[in-house]
Amino acid sequence: MQTLYGIGPSLSYFILSLLSIDPNVLVWRLSNFKDMMIVRFVENNFSLExxxxxxxxxxxxxxxxxxxxxxxxxxxxxxxxxxxxxxxxxxxxxxxx
Incomplete structure (x- = not known):
């Protein structure tokens, strides 16, 4: 999640804690629902790139x-x-x- 310009370690942990997702889980093990949930949350609440x-x-x-x-x-x-x-x-x- 930190590969996006404007999202660092602290903000990524904050977002994952709001969405109640374990920050230690690997990306390829996330379900499609959780993946889309992260994408929609970031697109709606933060200006990026x-x-x-x-x-x-x-x-x-x-x-x-x-x-x-x-x-x-x-x-x-x-x-x-x-x-x-x-x-x-x-x-x-x-x-x-």
Whole structure:
């Protein structure tokens, strides 16, 4: 269940506990009814995959548009959250080369 973008370990355990499904059971041993129950619950109650990635990209675009510090760091493809750049961060700094 954690293979979906936006669902991590804690949320998956929470969903399984709400649906009263044992979290230790293997996926191929679930019945079709329980499988469909999980799918319908997730589709109806959570935004996943495309919606979350679109929100993330639109938030970054708005930061760039208003010319704030974080937006300029995104635009320059540098680290955004105050990490050290003197050493380390080579993947982010030199990704365009």
């Amino acid at each position: 495309n919606i979350l990635s679109y929100k993330q990209q639109s938030n970054i675009a708005s930061l760039k548009r208003i010319n704030c510090y974080r937006g300029s760091r995104h635009r320059a493809n540098l680290l955004v959250r105050g990490q050290r750049t003197r050493t380390n961060a080579h993947n982010r700094k030199y990704a365009r080369l």
